[in-house]
Amino acid sequence: MGRLRCSSAVFLLAAVSVVLLLNSDVALGCGFKRIFSFGDSIIDTGNFVYSTGNGPSALKELPFGMTFFNKPSGRICDGRVLVDFYAEAFNLPLLPPSIPELETGQFATGANFAVLASTALPPDYFKNKYNFTMNVPSYLPAQVDSFKKLLARIAPGDSATRALLNESLVVMGEIGGNDYNFWFLGDPKNSRDTPDQYLPDVVAGIGAAAQAVIDLGARAVLVPGNFPIGCVPVYLNAHQSDNASDYDENRCLRWFNDFSQRHNGALKQEVARLRSQNPGVKVVFADYFGAAMQFVQNPQQYGIADPLVACCGGDGKYHTGKPCDKNAKLWGSPAGFASWDGIHMTEKAYSVIAAGVLDGPYADTPLRNICQG
Numbered sequence: 001m002g003r004l005r006c007s008s009a010v011f012l013l014a015a016v017s018v019v020l021l022l023n024s025d026v027a028l029g030c031g032f033k034r035i036f037s038f039g040d041s042i043i044d045t046g047n048f049v050y051s052t053g054n055g056p057s058a059l060k061e062l063p064f065g066m067t068f069f070n071k072p073s074g075r076i077c078d079g080r081v082l083v084d085f086y087a088e089a090f091n092l093p094l095l096p097p098s099i100p101e102l103e104t105g106q107f108a109t110g111a112n113f114a115v116l117a118s119t120a121l122p123p124d125y126f127k128n129k130y131n132f133t134m135n136v137p138s139y140l141p142a143q144v145d146s147f148k149k150l151l152a153r154i155a156p157g158d159s160a161t162r163a164l165l166n167e168s169l170v171v172m173g174e175i176g177g178n179d180y181n182f183w184f185l186g187d188p189k190n191s192r193d194t195p196d197q198y199l200p201d202v203v204a205g206i207g208a209a210a211q212a213v214i215d216l217g218a219r220a221v222l223v224p225g226n227f228p229i230g231c232v233p234v235y236l237n238a239h240q241s242d243n244a245s246d247y248d249e250n251r252c253l254r255w256f257n258d259f260s261q262r263h264n265g266a267l268k269q270e271v272a273r274l275r276s277q278n279p280g281v282k283v284v285f286a287d288y289f290g291a292a293m294q295f296v297q298n299p300q301q302y303g304i305a306d307p308l309v310a311c312c313g314g315d316g317k318y319h320t321g322k323p324c325d326k327n328a329k330l331w332g333s334p335a336g337f338a339s340w341d342g343i344h345m346t347e348k349a350y351s352v353i354a355a356g357v358l359d360g361p362y363a364d365t366p367l368r369n370i371c372q373g
């Protein structure tokens with residue numbers, strides 16, 4: 001009996017190791033042991049909400065989280081966000097936010113440093129250059145510093161840090177959107193032309209953060225571009241125009257989409273520069289603009305009725321009459337909308353964008369194949 005048990009245990013072990021071997025092709029050939037991500041509210045998975053302590057926040061109540069988690073999850077979404085889909089694609093657990101366990105966590109499968117309202121450039125930049133005060137809870141260089149401190153604790157020493165990052169994917173954004181949102185959605189007197197002046201510095205800031213993680217040992221870095229902000233409900237509402245030629249064939253604001261494309265064009269060049277300066281490192285540009293245009297141009301294909309209106313909000317042409325909170329109007333099932341709350345997208349929209357990045361064509365190497373060739 002004992003013998004039999006023993007041999008079936010051996011058989012089981014053998015079966016398990018066959019499975020492991022089969023999986024290890026995937027795991028070693030094209031997988032990552034962990035993901036570290038940086039950014040703003042688009043991918044924040046709980047850092048900001050944690051930092052509010054016991055204070056009130058609409059984000060701590062339904063309908064946030066209603067779709068996937070059935071409860072608020074710290075995400076500014078009805079369900080999963082982009083990094084969640086990347087984690088799932090590599091068979092990793094959903095990324096924990098870094099701040100709650102910054103001093104104690106081992107983060108064996110990675111951590112998310114993204115914080116709602118973060119900018120790429122530090123607030124001092126805007127204060128010194130434009131006398132513009134930004135009260136941001138975090139910004140990209142601060143997130144990278146926090147990452148360095150964490151690495152010094154969980155993988156102390158240069159070679160341990162390098163070995164850990166060698167098996168990690170770094171997702172550098174989306175970040176930079178807020179550097180523009182604060183201006184375009186702030187004082188209506190703000191000149192629309194100013195952000196073009198600081199756009200090169202935003203892009204250089206993202207490039208510097210990517211270079212910093214590469215210097216630490218990262219071998220795979222995804223650098224996402226900005227979304228088509230001219231198709232975002234709060235932009236459409238704030239910049240309504242009687243002039244039909246301000247709108248494109250998708251009813252989006254032409255000027256603001258062109259602006260996003262200027263940012264993305266410059267960021268793509270920065271990615272090309274990073275590649276040439278860091279041979280052997282995979283630096284991949286993710287075209288979130290193009291990926292999002294799929295459901296802007298063909299919403300029916302995704303079961304979306306109108307891609308330019310918020311699911312959760314208030315009245316008004318773009319449903320932006322009220323912010324999304326527990327008293328807001330839900331205009332229908334989030335799966336039928338691209339915009340969740342007028343500025344952030346629905347899980348549905350993020351799933352479409354993530355698929356375009358993981359499988360192509362909206363990443364210059366499909367993320368799923370990033371370690372091949």
Ligand SMILES: *[C@@H]1O[C@H](CO)[C@@H](O)[C@H](O)[C@H]1NC(C)=O
Nearest residue numbers: 126127128129130131132133
């Ligand atoms: C900067 O802004 C503050 C308040 O917004 C204003 O009082 C001050 O005069 C401004 N400084 C300059 C140099 O424009």
Ligand SMILES: *[C@@H]1O[C@H](CO)[C@@H](O)[C@H](O)[C@H]1NC(C)=O
Nearest residue numbers: 028159162163164166167219
């Ligand atoms: C990183 O991983 C590659 C292959 O996965 C290996 O050849 C290389 O030696 C590793 N480098 C470090 C510093 O661990």
Ligand SMILES: *[C@@H]1O[C@H](CO)[C@@H](O)[C@H](O)[C@H]1NC(C)=O
Nearest residue numbers: 242243244245246247254255
């Ligand atoms: C309408 O918008 C177009 C492009 O956005 C601009 O060239 C044109 O001057 C505007 N017309 C009026 C009447 O403002």
